[in-house]
Amino acid sequence: MIQDTLQKRIYLSPPHMSGNEMKYINDAFETNWIAPLGPNVDAFEKEIAKYVGVSEAVAVSSGTAAIHLALSLLDVQKGDYVFCSTLTFVASANPILYQGAIPVFIDSEPETWNMSPQALKRALVASSVDGKLPKAVIVVNLYGQIAKMDEIISLCNHYKVPIIEDAAESLGSIYKGKASGSFGKFGVFSFNGNKIITTSGGGMLVSDDVEAIKKARFLATQAKDPAPHYEHSSIGFNYRMSNILAGIGRAQLEVLEERVQTRRILFDRYKKELSSIPGIQFMSELEQTVSNRWLSVFTIKGKETLHSIQYIISSLSEKNIEARNVWKPLHRQPLFKGNKYFPHNENDSISDRLFKFGICLPSGSNMLEEEQDRVINCLKKALMETII
Numbered sequence: 001m002i003q004d005t006l007q008k009r010i011y012l013s014p015p016h017m018s019g020n021e022m023k024y025i026n027d028a029f030e031t032n033w034i035a036p037l038g039p040n041v042d043a044f045e046k047e048i049a050k051y052v053g054v055s056e057a058v059a060v061s062s063g064t065a066a067i068h069l070a071l072s073l074l075d076v077q078k079g080d081y082v083f084c085s086t087l088t089f090v091a092s093a094n095p096i097l098y099q100g101a102i103p104v105f106i107d108s109e110p111e112t113w114n115m116s117p118q119a120l121k122r123a124l125v126a127s128s129v130d131g132k133l134p135k136a137v138i139v140v141n142l143y144g145q146i147a148k149m150d151e152i153i154s155l156c157n158h159y160k161v162p163i164i165e166d167a168a169e170s171l172g173s174i175y176k177g178k179a180s181g182s183f184g185k186f187g188v189f190s191f192n193g194n195k196i197i198t199t200s201g202g203g204m205l206v207s208d209d210v211e212a213i214k215k216a217r218f219l220a221t222q223a224k225d226p227a228p229h230y231e232h233s234s235i236g237f238n239y240r241m242s243n244i245l246a247g248i249g250r251a252q253l254e255v256l257e258e259r260v261q262t263r264r265i266l267f268d269r270y271k272k273e274l275s276s277i278p279g280i281q282f283m284s285e286l287e288q289t290v291s292n293r294w295l296s297v298f299t300i301k302g303k304e305t306l307h308s309i310q311y312i313i314s315s316l317s318e319k320n321i322e323a324r325n326v327w328k329p330l331h332r333q334p335l336f337k338g339n340k341y342f343p344h345n346e347n348d349s350i351s352d353r354l355f356k357f358g359i360c361l362p363s364g365s366n367m368l369e370e371e372q373d374r375v376i377n378c379l380k381k382a383l384m385e386t387i388i
């Protein structure tokens with residue numbers, strides 16, 4: 001036991017610096033651009049927009065801030081409805097509450113674990129009958145896997161509801177040749193410390209609507225009207241990214257492709273080593289998509305699986321290895337008690353099953369081979385003990 005706790009902790013998804021970060025940070029210091037604007041911010045925005053293949057991007061303080069700005073730009077107000085994937089981190093939906101709007105949660109479908117087009121359709125039909133269509137649909141790309149965008153876009157276009165693509169976990173993923181983040185009216189990225197690339201904390205809002213991003217920049221900088229004094233006619237936020245952090249982001253973006261490749265190789269290794277164990281199923285990859293495999297995730301099926309999942313997570317934890325449950329669906333959170341929920345089928349909630357049976361494994365791109373061995377050996381032991 002003492003031996004184990006002395007072993008270095010293996011985290012779920014720690015930061016992985018490229019070595020070039022200090023160059024951009026030093027530039028910022030040498031030119032005294034220690035501010036929420038400056039050359040690194042401008043360049044990082046242009047580089048992300050180019051990478052994703054969209055017209056414009058605005059760098060902000062977090063992914064959550066980017067979602068909040070998108071909702072503000074779509075004029076989401078008190079009492080409006082916003083649809084949102086249920087199987088996600090709470091940050092996807094919190095900004096709906098900031099606006100005083102009402103979230104309605106949409107289940108996953110089994111292939112991508114993301115928003116179920118058939119549940120979305122039922123929700124749109126129901127809200128259209130009530131004459132209260134949502135102001136926006138927030139579609140999340142879980143763990144790097146992009147949702148069934150063709151189906152979702154065609155439904156949203158039919159009802160003329162704009163999409164916000166929460167691509168916080170899917171920077172670097174591809175769907176039918178197009179980059180994640182480029183599918184909605186707005187795309188959102190996060191550079192939190194645990195994401196595939198990081199600025200320690202930060203986010204980006206992207207769009208092909210140049211005017212909208214211009215307005216986002218205005219709102220994110222305290223909404224200062226053009227005047228010689230401070231003049232304000234709308235609610236603003238202090239949401240811009242610092243020029244120092246944007247420097248970290250620029251160096252990180254240079255190695256994004258490598259990071260995707262490394263995470264994909266790790267996923268394949270886990271899959272190869274563990275798939276032969278009965279009941280184990282790794283998250284699949286939809287045809288014509290490339291997932292960045294931000295996290296390696298699998299489900300297990302068997303007797304008393306919920307107990308097994310907790311047993312496996314705590315066995316790994318005892319060996320100083322961080323593993324986690326799949327996101328607890330938002331329609332199950334006390335915060336959203338009473339909010340409407342549309343399951344995949346009337347009596348079949350896919351997200352509830354994924355939460356119950358799923359485990360996220362350490363997936364860092366800087367995990368050493370012997371650390372991978374440690375995780376795999378410990379997992380095999382725990383799985384054997386619990387399933388068989």
Ligand SMILES: *Cc1c(COP(=O)(O)O)cnc(C)c1O
Binds near residue numbers: 091092
């Ligand atoms: C991380 C994350 C966010 C929030 O990003 P922050 O930069 O931490 O605010 C939003 N949605 C999803 C799905 C995330 O994983």
